[in-house]
Amino acid sequence: MPSARLFPVFTGLLMLTIVSWIIALAVGSVAVPLSDLFNHLTGQSNDQAALVLQLRVPRAMAAWLTGAMLALAGCLMQVLLRNPLADPYILGVSGGAACAALIGITLGVGAAWLPPLAFSGAMLAMITVFGLARGSGAWSATRLLLTGVVLAAGWGALISLILALSPDNSLRGMLFWLMGDLSLASMPVWSNGLFVLIFAVTMLRARSLNVLAMGETTARLLGEDSTRLQWLIYLLASLLTAAAVAMAGSIGFVGLIIPHMMRLLVGSDHRVLLPAATLFGGSFLLLADTAARTVLAPQQLPVGVITALAGVPLFLLLLNRARLSQ
Amino acid sequence: MLQTSQLSVSIGDIRIVENLDLQITAGQCWGLIGRNGAGKTTLLNTLAGLRKADSGQINFRGSQLGSIARRRLARQLGLLQQHTVYVFDATVLQTALIGRHPHLGPWQRESAMDIERARQALQAVDMKLLESRRVTSLSGGEARRLAFATLLVQDPDLLLMDEPTNHLDMHYQIGLMNLLTDLVDGSGKAALAALHDVNLVSRYCSHVLCLFGAGEYAAGPVEELLESEMLSRLYQHKVSSVESGLGRQFFPAS
Numbered sequence: 390m391p392s393a394r395l396f397p398v399f400t401g402l403l404m405l406t407i408v409s410w411i412i413a414l415a416v417g418s419v420a421v422p423l424s425d426l427f428n429h430l431t432g433q434s435n436d437q438a439a440l441v442l443q444l445r446v447p448r449a450m451a452a453w454l455t456g457a458m459l460a461l462a463g464c465l466m467q468v469l470l471r472n473p474l475a476d477p478y479i480l481g482v483s484g485g486a487a488c489a490a491l492i493g494i495t496l497g498v499g500a501a502w503l504p505p506l507a508f509s510g511a512m513l514a515m516i517t518v519f520g521l522a523r524g525s526g527a528w529s530a531t532r533l534l535l536t537g538v539v540l541a542a543g544w545g546a547l548i549s550l551i552l553a554l555s556p557d558n559s560l561r562g563m564l565f566w567l568m569g570d571l572s573l574a575s576m577p578v579w580s581n582g583l584f585v586l587i588f589a590v591t592m593l594r595a596r597s598l599n600v601l602a603m604g605e606t607t608a609r610l611l612g613e614d615s616t617r618l619q620w621l622i623y624l625l626a627s628l629l630t631a632a633a634v635a636m637a638g639s640i641g642f643v644g645l646i647i648p649h650m651m652r653l654l655v656g657s658d659h660r661v662l663l664p665a666a667t668l669f670g671g672s673f674l675l676l677a678d679t680a681a682r683t684v685l686a687p688q689q690l691p692v693g694v695i696t697a698l699a700g701v702p703l704f705l706l707l708l709n710r711a712r713l714s715q
Numbered sequence: 716m717l718q719t720s721q722l723s724v725s726i727g728d729i730r731i732v733e734n735l736d737l738q739i740t741a742g743q744c745w746g747l748i749g750r751n752g753a754g755k756t757t758l759l760n761t762l763a764g765l766r767k768a769d770s771g772q773i774n775f776r777g778s779q780l781g782s783i784a785r786r787r788l789a790r791q792l793g794l795l796q797q798h799t800v801y802v803f804d805a806t807v808l809q810t811a812l813i814g815r816h817p818h819l820g821p822w823q824r825e826s827a828m829d830i831e832r833a834r835q836a837l838q839a840v841d842m843k844l845l846e847s848r849r850v851t852s853l854s855g856g857e858a859r860r861l862a863f864a865t866l867l868v869q870d871p872d873l874l875l876m877d878e879p880t881n882h883l884d885m886h887y888q889i890g891l892m893n894l895l896t897d898l899v900d901g902s903g904k905a906a907l908a909a910l911h912d913v914n915l916v917s918r919y920c921s922h923v924l925c926l927f928g929a930g931e932y933a934a935g936p937v938e939e940l941l942e943s944e945m946l947s948r949l950y951q952h953k954v955s956s957v958e959s960g961l962g963r964q965f966f967p968a969s
Contacts, residue, residue: 471802593821600816602803606796609765611869612789612817657803660824 398655402668409672413449413679414442418686451636452571452678453671456643458584458633460670463644464663465591465626468602469619470534476645477630480537483639484544485514486631491551491563500573504635511631514544519623530605530619569640569693571678580632587625588667594618595659602657642696643670646704653707716741716873716905717762722771723930726757733930734771739873744899745907746916746937749926750950755909756797758926759875762907763794789817793871797878799862801850807861808846811837814868836867839894855882863891876908880915888912892919913965917941925949
């Protein structure tokens with residue numbers, strides 16, 4: 390895309406980010422007026438606003454970061470598998486996390502234990518795919534895809550089994566977890582650090598991603614060590630997904646649709662696509678989560694429902710406009 | 716530039732070449748001919764360092780091919796693959812610019828000179844006007860010309876090409892071969908192209924490598940090797956020839 394068009398697009402995305410943050414912090418059961426919000430930022434606030442923000446800031450941070458991570462992981466997965474239909478969950482990382490989390494809920498572990506448990510499940514799933522797909526040592530994206538998809542189906546069966554065997558009173562919590570829910574989420578510091586680190590690494594390798602998108606052989610002919618690059622992408626995408634899922638359950642749609650939408654908007658140069666998808670993914674999930682906790686308040690909806698309900702028409706609209714402008 | 720000694724390549728049980736001694740030097744344009752499935756692609760992939768040979772040596776500029784770092788190799792040796800599949804949409808210009816990848820550091824962006832180079836390559840294959848078209852909307856011949864332009868942008872010294880004239884009409888076939896011979900004659904480059912049109916080989920190539928199957932090969936100057944009897948044996952089909960103003964033309968008997 391011509392760099393002349395990049396400036397307005399990124400200005401728009403930054404504005405959207407700021408606006409989504411303001412809305413997320415201001416809106417809720419207790420409205421925080423903009424003046425209080427501003428005062429709080431400058432360090433002089435009244436007690437009530439401070440109390441409310443103490444609750445909302447961590448949740449907003451978790452929502453934004455989860456969205457950003459999923460969108461980034463989606464971009465990476467789509468390049469890795471050279472498949473525009475790939476999403477961060479396709480290789481079963483979320484399935485492993487879900488199984489671990491559901492087992493945790495069944496055993497009645499405290500809510501604080503769910504994220505580490507889910508993260509371990511995600512890592513287990515990732516390592517299993519890695520080990521099996523590597524097999525004879527020869528790499529191929531097709532083999533990775535097949536191994537991952539089959540294992541994901543296996544995780545899915547396990548999830549159904551756990552749900553079927555669980556007592557009724559824990560089912561609601563389990564379903565919310567499966568649909569993706571940020572009501573208990575807060576992002577630990579290590580996960581912020583992980584995100585920043587991975588974002589930096591992927592930006593450094595963004596041109597290599599463009600080359601890999603042309604195929605692994607083409608990438609090798611253009612000087613990339615394709616196998617190493619592919620494993621690196623797999624590792625980074627899995628870590629992002631694991632961190633996001635551990636925090637918020639398997640929120641659907643963000644990791645599949647946001648990369649697509651941004652491809653339609655800014656093109657497929659990853660140097661532009663990755664930051665755009667990250668910004669938009671974060672804002673999108675932040676707004677969706679704000680809607681999830683306010684639309685039917687005091688009833689809280691699982692945010693995964695909102696992302697799909699809002700994302701489907703938004704995506705179709707963009708797709709239609711892209712077709713018209715061609 | 717490229718030298719093989721006692722190189723044996725096989726795929727499964729099929730022997731492609733056995734004990735191949737080949738020497739490609741700057742200024743030479745090699746045609747690679749053989750029947751369907753004779754192993755032209757596999758041999759090209761081996762020479763590009765994409766797959767291992769069974770035995771023997773491949774030396775590129777005095778170093779063993781396998782010991783050269785991929786990025787360094789990519790600046791000096793390029794391969795035009797038989798098929799290019801574009802999964803994600805990018806513009807024609809963006810795709811041509813991909814050829815600069817091995818020349819740029821990880822932090823570097825394409826310079827104005829790189830963009831100029833890409834535009835020149837697109838101009839050379841008559842695609843200047845299509846530079847902002849999406850690659851997924853290109854016709855087969857246009858995609859082929861874009862792939863060749865990308866190779867020109869990569870600017871390697873040894874150009875390996877797997878059926879570069881596929882999908883091209885007569886005009887662009889001749890255009891591409893002219894570009895190729897100009898490149899090889901003018902700037903110390905060399906080329907090896909798998910071709911199905913023997914007449915392009917006889918008109919444009921200086922040398923020819925023939926794969927007969929079962930590991931047998933013949934290599935040498937076009938004027939020494941290329942004649943009806945050899946081609947009849949190669950294609951296992953009677954080939955005749957006539958002399959014309961453009962030199963000897965070969966055609967298959969019915």
